[in-house]
Amino acid sequence: MEKSDIKIIEEEKSFKQKLQPWGYLLPTIVILTIFMFIPFFQTIIRSLFFTDNFGKMQNFIGFGNYIELLTSSSFWNSVWVSFRFVLIVVLVGVVLGFVSALLTQKAFPGLAFFSTSYATPMAIASVGMALIFQVMLNPSVGIINKILGAHGNMLADPGKALIIVAILTAWLNSGMNYLYFSSGLASISDSQYEAASIDGANGFQQFMYITVPALRPTTFFVIVTNIINAFQSFGQINILTKGGPGEATNVIVFDIYREAFMNYRYGFASAESVILFLIILALTILMFYIRSKGGKVQ
Amino acid sequence: MKAKALNAAELKYIRHEKMKKWGGIILNIAWWAFLMFPLIYAFLMSVKPPADLYDPNAILFPKNPTLSNFTDVFKVAPVGRYILNTVLVAVLITLSQIVTSFLSAFAFRFLKFKGNKFLYGLVISTMMVPGEAVIISQFLMVSSWGWTDTLMVLVIPHIVSAFNIFLAVQSLENFPYEIYESAKVDGCSDLNFVFTIMMPLLKPTIGSMAVRSFISAWNMYMWPLLTTNNDNVRTIQIGLSMLNAEDSQSMVLMIAGVVISMIPSLLIFVIGQKSMVKGLTSGAVKG
Known part of the structure; x- marks a missing residue:
């Protein structure tokens, strides 16, 4: 019935009506073409050129930038740093979000206050949080050194700097993770727990055999989303460490920024952008795959 | 007699549930303080007069809380x-x-x-x-x-x-x-x-x-x-x-x-x- 109705409308189409959809889509088409599609292809083309200090393409060098990139130890350092960074962000972020979700699984007075609080990191800017961390870690007046009885600047320690920016990023992600986990928990019906407790299962057993398996699709989804987010972290690193000390926190996105806007090597940085795009693309495809599979599980 | 026994079990159950509830609230307060610490710290710092920063007795809580920082920041930028x-x-x-x-x-x-x-x-x-x-x-x-x-x-x-x-x-x-x-x-x-x-x-x-x-x-x-x-x-x-x-x-x-x-x-x-x-x-x- 719906189809025949559409047909009637279609038959009455005039030239003006044929143009109509494009009118509605005009802003979308124009903006995405100018600010997404063209820059995207320009980035690919620019990555094949040697560029001057203003980003003008000088001469075609084929895969020259890619070869230089893939043979530079600095790039592989960035890949390794990004990998460790992402690992800490995901681990800490998932734990923070998951614990918050478990604590608010059952109703109690004040629940609304706690659950809103646990989600607030979603609304907090990476800049604001980075500036707070900067003061907390200040060698002379910061609270962290006072609590730990430590001296010296932790952000100047190559081993600690990466962990600190990763924990900060995990905190920023924890609000979103909390929401995903608590909606996952909410979808487990109470009757499952009741049946288990009648059968004599204790709290730990219920957690291991009901909660954990039910949250598996959610957890996969959260992990992949967190990985993608973590790869794109920039503000906190630019403010707290600027990729340093040395190259200890020089993740791929920061290295792109450094090569393009500090060293003015636009072509080289474009090649690195293309590689970042390929990494994110692979992860996004993985996410959609898990998502479609996760939907079928239940 | 049977009814009495049930009552005792019920009481125990209710007490258990109550304890769980209070345990949950206490855990939540502790977790909240831990997770929200950066924001709490930021708020406490923002009402701290600069002199309090080096005061060992005012590491976390300001001695003389002030709102002047909120107006002064508009003067520096x-x-x-x-x-x-x-x-x-x-x-x-x-x-x-x-x-x-x-x-x-x-x-x-x-x-x-x-x-x-x-x-x-x-x-x-x-x-x-x-x-x-x-x-x-x-x-x-x-x-x-x-x-x-x-x-x-x-x-x-x-x-x-x-x-x-x-x-x-x-x-x-x-x-x-x-x-x-x-x-x-x-x-x-x-x-x-x-x-x-x-x-x-x-x-x-x-x-x-x-x-x-x-x-x-x-x-x-x-x-x-x-x-x-x-x-x-x-x-x-x-x-x-x-x-x-x-x-x-x-x-x-x-x-x-x-x-x-x-x-x-x-x-x-x-x-x-x-x-x-x-x-x-x-x-x-x-x-």
Whole structure:
């Protein structure tokens, strides 16, 4: 019935009506073409050129930038740093979000206050949080050194700097993770727990055999989303460490920024952008795959 | 006798449940203090007079709390201007994203035309391109147009969001086609239908979209960092990150600035949280 109705409308189409959809889509088409599609292809083309200090393409060098990139130890350092960074962000972020979700699984007075609080990191800017961390870690007046009885600047320690920016990023992600986990928990019906407790299962057993398996699709989804987010972290690193000390926190996105806007090597940085795009693309495809599979599980 | 035994068991059960409840509350308070510590610390710092910073008895709690940092920060930098700029940018981005998303979603859902599916796929595919991967070309392009140091350069590239188009199309999935048809029969124009019938019925989606767009526009960092270099167009995030915080005086002022900058996004978040949660989780895995 719906189809025949559409047909009637279609038959009455005039030239003006044929143009109509494009009118509605005009802003979308124009903006995405100018600010997404063209820059995207320009980035690919620019990555094949040697560029001057203003980003003008000088001469075609084929895969020259890619070869230089893939043979530079600095790039592989960035890949390794990004990998460790992402690992800490995901681990800490998932734990923070998951614990918050478990604590608010059952109703109690004040629940609304706690659950809103646990989600607030979603609304907090990476800049604001980075500036707070900067003061907390200040060698002379910061609270962290006072609590730990430590001296010296932790952000100047190559081993600690990466962990600190990763924990900060995990905190920023924890609000979103909390929401995903608590909606996952909410979808487990109470009757499952009741049946288990009648059968004599204790709290730990219920957690291991009901909660954990039910949250598996959610957890996969959260992990992949967190990985993608973590790869794109920039503000906190630019403010707290600027990729340093040395190259200890020089993740791929920061290295792109450094090569393009500090060293003015636009072509080289474009090649690195293309590689970042390929990494994110692979992860996004993985996410959609898990998502479609996760939907079928239940 | 049997009834008495049951009563005792019941009492035990009730006591057990009560203990669990109080245990839960105590655990939550401890976890809250741990998780929210950076924000609590920021708030306590923002009401601290600079002299308290070196006082060993006032490491966490200020001895003489003051609100003067909140007014003084406006004297060290044009924070008022930054906030005004950011409000302008965030509101314009939010409103235009809502309008462009629903206009597009309407066309994708209700209008039949050649290439509908292909175009929608193309729009969705842009979600896979991380902003950082195209930012070099975007920057070189807008600077060749002389757009740098304007509010326009902060707004125009962000008036369309592929993700919000996706959300809008999703929300129209279960929208009855009959409503559109009867509106047409009644002589309602398509544009009228979008703004007076369709969008009012999708308030929860609009709410979630508005919260998300506003917060991400308010917190935007890399793009304004690259394209603006002038106090007249600087956003609050850039302005704050450029404050010098070497000595104790400027440190507490900066933190006061940070607290001020968080208020609008937190307010919007708390107000719109319910609809945002719905919008967010509807797109996620159904566990």
